[in-house]
Amino acid sequence: MKYIQNNPKNSVEAMLQGYFFERKHLIDYDSKHKIIYRQKENQVALISGGGSGHEPAHFGYVGEGMLTASVNGDLFVPPSADAVLAAIKKTDAGKGVLLIVKNYASDIAVFSQAKKDAEQMGHIVEMIIVTDDHSIENDVSYKKRHRGVAGTILVHKILGAYAQQGMELTELTILGNNIIENLYTLGVALTPARLPGNQTPSYMLNDDEVYFGVGIHGEKGYRKEPYISSEQLAIELINKLRRLNNWAPHEKYALLVNGLGSTPLMEQYIFANDLRRLFNMEHLDIPFVKVGTHLTSYNMHGISLTLLKIVDQQWVEALQQPTDASHW
Template sequence: MKTIKNDVQNIVEDMLQGFYFEYKDRVYYDSKHHIIYRKDLGEIGQNVVLLSGGGSGHEPAHFGYVGDGMLSISVSGTIFVPPTPEQILAAIRKVDKNQSVLMIVKNFKADVNNFLTAQTIAAKEGRSVDHILVNDDVSIENDATFNKRKRGVAGTVFVHKIVGAAATEGYSLQELKEIGTTVVSHLHTLGVALSPAHNPIQREHSFTLEEHEVYYGVGIHGEEGYRKETFDSSEKLAIELMNKLKSIYRWKKGDKFAILINGLGSTPLMEQYIFANDIRRLTQLEGIDVCFFKVGSHLTSLDMKGISLSLLKLEDPNWEKWLKADVRVSDW
């Protein structure tokens, strides 16, 4: 498979250098630890600095959300592998000791272990650090067990946005953690793949699909989904995802929601908006009030073709305000 790359071992470094070249008026780049951080980090005047990161291959997450109103620091691991505790600790140490650090972590075992290890070391150094764990994925193991996967996926971007906006208003570390944790409890995501991702380092596909098949519930690292079936139409995809989410929310007419439609890497914007139109019609039929609607590729899976649907039930009017607040980042 042809991809635009050079030495596969330098993929992350080449990518981050390219990003830094475009946005060097706003960010600095620590090439040793693969950290992108705000140039004005020491001058932003917030009580709490937001840090997030994970494996590469999910672009624009997470460096695309570094800037005024969202994250202050991102740290990138290799493809589908989280940054090491040493990388994360190096990112924490860029923050003045007088400021607190809140880490937004996706719920994968390796990510959680590495971020919490860094948090423990930073605390021993006298730093104030805490974390929010995002587990918005409601895919199931299979149609027989219905065991929830609870991985951190595209809804993570809503957490970046809401907590990032709240941080600019001067909320404390504990208050921001509570805001983020409450948001996560009302946030659910489900996805579908039309083709697998191809990992250029491992040189293999994440799963197999026949030309006519789609795969519901796949993970952002290519984890298996819960059902394969013959592709029919965008509308059928939308109905499947909405029905699964409806079974969780059990919404009533007039309930307020924010919605994120997320392309998984190789889904053209045309197709994302066709799917968005199907979701629009379904929300109208259900009578739910869509207060915020966002479409685009925000947290991807390399070159996987597919889409995910994230719903956030707006239990606090501040959440809508913070979602709509202005930001200065590259990819919102």
């Protein structure tokens, strides 16, 4: 498989330099620590990040009304605690810092260490862990395995809007955890990701198969079956979400349709249209819809569906609030 790159060892740095070249009028870049960030502002700083390979997450969401900084590791490898600490020091304007972390053990360890180190220096830091992936079928142990995936982007957007309005750190932390409790993502792959320098895929999938429940780092899903149509994918995911939510007619949900890396927009919108018809049949109110490639698994051909139960109408207003983040 061919890749548009030069030296694979320098791909992350080259990508971030290219992004900064495009956005230097709006952001700053710390090449030593691989941090995309905004200058300090009179608000709580919001920091996220993780391994690269999930673009445009997370640097594509650094902007006014969203993240203050993104800390970027190597391909599918989290950044160092020192890099996260550097981001905290660059962005803390005295209002405190909220770390938004996806639920992977290595990410949590890194961000937790940075939080501890920053607090010893006098910074006030809180951390929330996004656990929106509900694909795991084991009803006994699955809560321990909720991964953080595309729903993280909705957390960034809502908290970014509230932080811009002046909400304090403690309130933002409570709000973030409330959002996460009402956030559900399911994914399906048509092909595995194939990383440069590693031609062995993380799992095997026949040409005529799909794989439900895969993770964004190639973690195993819960079922393979022959591919039939976009509509059948949508039916499977909605049926599972219905069991999880036990929703009632006219409940409100925000919807995020996310391409996992190599999924054309045509396919994403076809899938969104299938969801539209199925949600109409469920008599659900969908006041906010976002379709696009937001948090990927490098070049995986696949799609994910995120639903956020709207328990406060102001969440919809926060999702609709303008931002200059490049990939919202």
